[in-house]
Amino acid sequence: MANQTANQTETMTNVETATNAERIALALKRNGVKYLFGQSNPPTVTLACMDVGIRQIGYRQENAGSYMAQAYAMCSGTVPVVTAQNGPAATLLVPGLAECLKASHPVVALVDEIQRNHEERNAFQEIDHFQLFSGVAKWVKKIPTEDRIEDYVDMAFKAAASGRPGPAVLLCPKDITLDTKKYPIRKVRKANLGYYPLDRTTADPEKMKEAAKLLANAECPIIYAGGGVISSGAIEELRQIQEECAVPVATTTMGKGSVDEEHPLTIGPIGYYMGKRGATKFLKPMVQRADVVLLVGNRTNQNGTDSWTLLPEDATYIHIDVDPMEIGRNYESLRLVGDAKLTLAALKEALIHHNLHHRIQNRALIEAEIAKARAAHLEEADSAKTSDQSPIRMERFLTELDEQLAEDHIIVADASLSSVWLANYIKAKGTRKFVFPRGIAGLGWGLPMAMGAKIAKPEKKVFCLAGDGGFAHVWSELETCKREEINVVIAVINNEILAYQKLAEQSKWGRSTNACDLTAVDHAKIAEACGVKGIRVESPNEIKGALKEAFATEGPVVIDLLVDPNCIPPLPPMTSLESV
Ligand SMILES: Cc1ncc(C[n+]2csc(CCOP(=O)(O)OP(=O)(O)O)c2C)c(N)n1
Numbered sequence: 001m002a003n004q005t006a007n008q009t010e011t012m013t014n015v016e017t018a019t020n021a022e023r024i025a026l027a028l029k030r031n032g033v034k035y036l037f038g039q040s041n042p043p044t045v046t047l048a049c050m051d052v053g054i055r056q057i058g059y060r061q062e063n064a065g066s067y068m069a070q071a072y073a074m075c076s077g078t079v080p081v082v083t084a085q086n087g088p089a090a091t092l093l094v095p096g097l098a099e100c101l102k103a104s105h106p107v108v109a110l111v112d113e114i115q116r117n118h119e120e121r122n123a124f125q126e127i128d129h130f131q132l133f134s135g136v137a138k139w140v141k142k143i144p145t146e147d148r149i150e151d152y153v154d155m156a157f158k159a160a161a162s163g164r165p166g167p168a169v170l171l172c173p174k175d176i177t178l179d180t181k182k183y184p185i186r187k188v189r190k191a192n193l194g195y196y197p198l199d200r201t202t203a204d205p206e207k208m209k210e211a212a213k214l215l216a217n218a219e220c221p222i223i224y225a226g227g228g229v230i231s232s233g234a235i236e237e238l239r240q241i242q243e244e245c246a247v248p249v250a251t252t253t254m255g256k257g258s259v260d261e262e263h264p265l266t267i268g269p270i271g272y273y274m275g276k277r278g279a280t281k282f283l284k285p286m287v288q289r290a291d292v293v294l295l296v297g298n299r300t301n302q303n304g305t306d307s308w309t310l311l312p313e314d315a316t317y318i319h320i321d322v323d324p325m326e327i328g329r330n331y332e333s334l335r336l337v338g339d340a341k342l343t344l345a346a347l348k349e350a351l352i353h354h355n356l357h358h359r360i361q362n363r364a365l366i367e368a369e370i371a372k373a374r375a376a377h378l379e380e381a382d383s384a385k386t387s388d389q390s391p392i393r394m395e396r397f398l399t400e401l402d403e404q405l406a407e408d409h410i411i412v413a414d415a416s417l418s419s420v421w422l423a424n425y426i427k428a429k430g431t432r433k434f435v436f437p438r439g440i441a442g443l444g445w446g447l448p449m450a451m452g453a454k455i456a457k458p459e460k461k462v463f464c465l466a467g468d469g470g471f472a473h474v475w476s477e478l479e480t481c482k483r484e485e486i487n488v489v490i491a492v493i494n495n496e497i498l499a500y501q502k503l504a505e506q507s508k509w510g511r512s513t514n515a516c517d518l519t520a521v522d523h524a525k526i527a528e529a530c531g532v533k534g535i536r537v538e539s540p541n542e543i544k545g546a547l548k549e550a551f552a553t554e555g556p557v558v559i560d561l562l563v564d565p566n567c568i569p570p571l572p573p574m575t576s577l578e579s580v
């Protein structure tokens, strides 16, 4: 990436005294921070960060900066820092923090605050940041006095990374950050608290034994893994239970990637998109006849449960979660409160000491049912996958994409249909990593999340799919990609409509509002205007070459994909509306 030297030359090492801004920067550095997602504010802190070797990624808009930070957390396992000025800039962090709160990803937001003796006087850009962030952050505090700077920075990291990870906001009064006096550096704090999960705990061993017994003796148990498995780094532990104890595994969208979707015991992503041509549609009976369901890091939300209709009512539930409040929220469960990695490892130990006769005996039957369902899906989706029609069908694009994605690609989706397409049609195999904004499913997360992922893992290729509506929220960040040399490939579903919105309206009211139909936009030209390569794909026979060129390009690329507006992914309530 560019500006490495200009931005990252370390000029402050082993100092005994420092200004308050420098002390903040040094505390960030001690907590493992390598990047700030920012736009210069608070300025003294940002400048001090440059002096200690922390590089600023200058976003064009605060929303996008916070989305970059979230994906950076997801791909690095560390706690990112996003910064913003007080007032209007701070308000623009709200959506990003809300997504992190609901998706349980850590982020520390450093926000400028008016000077302390100007409070409650209608100072310039004064707003109540505590009220502003109260619904979207785990923790909101203001540095009260300069002698507590290190304590408060550490508290922010602790709040973000411990327990159920989430956003922490640290307000930095201007009179503290602008103070030019040098203060002695408190050496008492030495720890790096900037990774997650910060503290790992396991569930009660007695309850674990009970859970193992239930799973060993069940007729047809399933595991339903959520994003918590990935956040906890519990992929290996989950895969061991799947393989060694022969339990089939389904995932939420956020849990995609926790198991290999080519493993014979993987059900795949389930939930609200098991409609026509849905990858796991034919496995609905397996899910619905489960007598024991093990939920792991899964918040049993509306989409993941098809409005709480998908999972069987009379099954026995076991729930592993780091947040005790998630357990039993929608399905009364045997409570295993703990980190997914440690708890799954302990559960496997308890399980292999049981007689797993039942599991092993049933394995071949389960595998056969899964294999048959996969074959039926392939057959159902087949004609669309090879479709020659223009404008393009997404199934054709995704089939060609799957062939060209690397085994270790990072795959990012914007909200709306992009998430549904990728969850269904791109297989989690090898070490592919998926990044979805499913906390609150907001439009516009795709491109910035791809950027955050690339910054966290510069050695990996990053591909993003976004709708034309969602992409329009964040076009401006193409300039950031160019300036900071963030080389991601983004394909835009150019269907000239807000498809999901329009379909929902048509389905409920038989008509839709004027906001749903867009005028034609040439996204390749937008890219070119920012100095980014743009490739326009109008017919299916151009797809292969475009992807090849994009993945071989040393630089960011936008693929503008002219897609049939009637092409809809597998959503049950929409299936009757395919002619819309
Ligand atoms: C920030 C935000 N605004 C509005 C919505 C509501 N919404 C959900 S899907 C959708 C349409 C998305 O259109 P586009 O990005 O073009 O994707 P498409 O459905 O056409 O593939 C809208 C407006 C949302 N989820 N997030």
Ligand SMILES: [Mg+2]
Pocket (backbone or CB within 6 Å): 467, 468, 469, 493, 494, 495, 496, 497, 498, 499
């Ligand atoms: Mg669209």
